Amino acid sequence: MKPDTLKNVRRLSTLLYWGCAVAIVVQFLAIPMVWYLPGWVEASTSQMTVSLAELHALSGWQKYATMLVMMIPSLIMAYGLLHLRKMFGAFAHNAIFQPETIRHLKLFGVALLVQTLAKPLTGAVTSVLATFHRPAGERMLSIGLGNAEASTLFLGALIIVIAWVLGEAARIDDENRSFV
Incomplete structure (x- = not known):
């Protein structure tokens, strides 16, 4: 890899490393903010299967059970973003074609799919x-399904396949180096 390219990869990876940290925090706060800060999320209600008014009318066990269920996709994505963050951290430290780095990419793809x-x-x-x-x-x-879900499924699958290919390429490269 050219020195300028590597420098740019490291710089952008450092930025994305911190961007992933922010995104993880947002994943943990988004659903509670729907409940406790009414009005901030009106634009994204098209993705919800029930209205905000119905959610805010809940109390007791229903409120907390519903909030917990709504958090599941966010927690899955936070897990994926944690691995993406680790991958960018490795890139920032020149560990680009390492098995562990590629594993983080694959786990992000799996999390996106799940x-x-x-x-x-x-x-x-x-x-x-x-x-x-x-x-x-x-x-x-x-049940709400849309084009976004189909696109995201294919994106997650694409990331997993790319990670497998990169893993195999890194393994072959390592094997070739051992012969020289």
């Missing part, structure tokens, strides 16, 4: 929990 699959399921459970207090006939089960 989070995308979990979102519709947790959305369905959220709709059931949020309408559980209603009389029979007014309860609902709502």
